[in-house]
Amino acid sequence: MKHNLYIIIITLFLVVSCTQQKKETVAKTDEPVELAFKYWAWYGAGAGVADSIHKKQFKKYADNGIDAVLIDTRADANYLSKIAPFAIEEGLEVHAWIFTINRPGDTTALKHPDWYMVSRSGKSCFDNRPYVDYYQWLSPSHPDARQHIWNLVEGLAKVDGVTSVHLDYIRYPDVYLPVGLLPKYNLVQNEELPDFDFDYSDAAVEKFEKLYGRNIKEVEVPAIDIEWKQFRLNEIKTVVDGAYDIAHKHGKKLTAAVFPYPEMADHMVRQRWDKWSVDAVLPMIYNNFYNEGLDWVKFASEQGVKDLQGRNTQLHTGLYLPEMDDETVANAIKAVKESGASGVAFFDIQESHYNVIKFSK
Incomplete structure (x- = not known):
């Protein structure tokens, strides 16, 4: 009898032990997970806008299916601290959107003309800007300019409640404009033109010569110098990787707005984002900028997803909505979902689009 009782006790112990182990296993793996497919919106939070306007917009986003908002506060951490809680109250993720290499009107940078990129034709972004007046590009090769950018990133990363710092204009000026924009500037770009080929600033030229033993200004055809091209790709990567370390030090992620897919970004703006340390790219x-249809949206998204295989980086496709009707928006979202992307980000949502977005989830 005692023997049978002993067996029963041992059996009960084993059952309880196995059940407890199962519970512990579930608990260990029961961590927050990313949304299956995330909806984002870029939000230009203008200075001087009343709090009530921000609150109204964030509520509209939340009510219509937006999960995350990218807030442009012109790298003003104090302003971000003020309005981020309004978005968080509506259940939105907050991402701190910053103009990174392109720093128009940066009062600190403007005190240092040597911080700016210079074209092959000798024109500085400090006072002679390509394409548009707000193109004021800092040189990632200038140590003080680079540190200034990292300081701005750190300020935003310290703001409570922010999910990520979101890098925009993290590249060189457009070597080639999207084909759909060329008529606007009355340009033909069949080669790398001197006015749009950067960075020939003293900081970059001297650094390159120190690394590779030649003055790039004396090279007959810089466009076919592979080391010169790689040097500039690496300079952008250095800024991104440094920003990643800063963001993660403060418990934040790093995200970035980038050109359509890595090979294209490399060609157009010296940006190879599949090599970066970054948590998500947008x-x-x-497609309107490139005179392309929705099949290209799917193709470009798929290409980016393939290029990121093996890396711990998500891809969320950015769409430009002003030129899309409601049906096109619905079909564009469908194309992105079919591509394997992790989400979709909307730029400049029109009023009629909100219902489309809401009912597409």
Whole structure:
């Protein structure tokens, strides 16, 4: 009898032990997970806008299916601290959107003309800007300019409640404009033109010569110098990787707005984002800019997803909505979902689009 009782006790012990182990296993793996497919919106939070306007907009986003908002506060951490809680109250993720290499009107940078990129034709972004007046590009090769950017990133990363710092304009000026924009500037770009080929600033030229033993200004055809091209790709990567370390030090992620897919970004703006340390990229697959249809949205998204295989980086496709009707928006979202992307980000949502977005989830 005692023997049978002993067996029963041992059996009960084993059952309880196995059940407890199962519970512990579940508890260990029961961590927050990313949304299956995330909806984002870029939000230009203008200075001087009343709090009530921000609150109204964030509520509209939340009510219509937006999960995350990218807030442009012109790298003002104090302003972000003020309005971020309004978005968080509506259940939105907050991402701190910053103009990174392109720093228009940066009062600190403008005190240092040597911080700016210079074109092959000798024009500085400090006072002679390519394409548009707000193109004021800092040189990632200038140590003080680079540190200034990292300081701005750190300020935003310290703001409570922010999910990520979101890098925009993290590249060189457009070597080639999207084909759909060329008529606007009355340009033909069949080669790398001197006015749009950067960075020939003293900081970059001297650094390159120190690394590779030649003055790039004396090279007959810089466009075919592979080391010169790689040097500039690496300079952008250095800024990104440094920002990643800063963001993660403060418990935040790093995200970035980038050109459609890595090979294209490399060609157009010296940006190879599949090599970066970054948690998520939002490629701006603005098909209207390239005279392309929705099949290209799917293709470019798929290409980016393939290029990121093996890396711990998500891809969320950016769409430019002003030129899309409601049906096109619905079909664009469908194309992104079919591509394997992790989400979709909307730039400039029109009023009629909100219902489309809401009912597409």
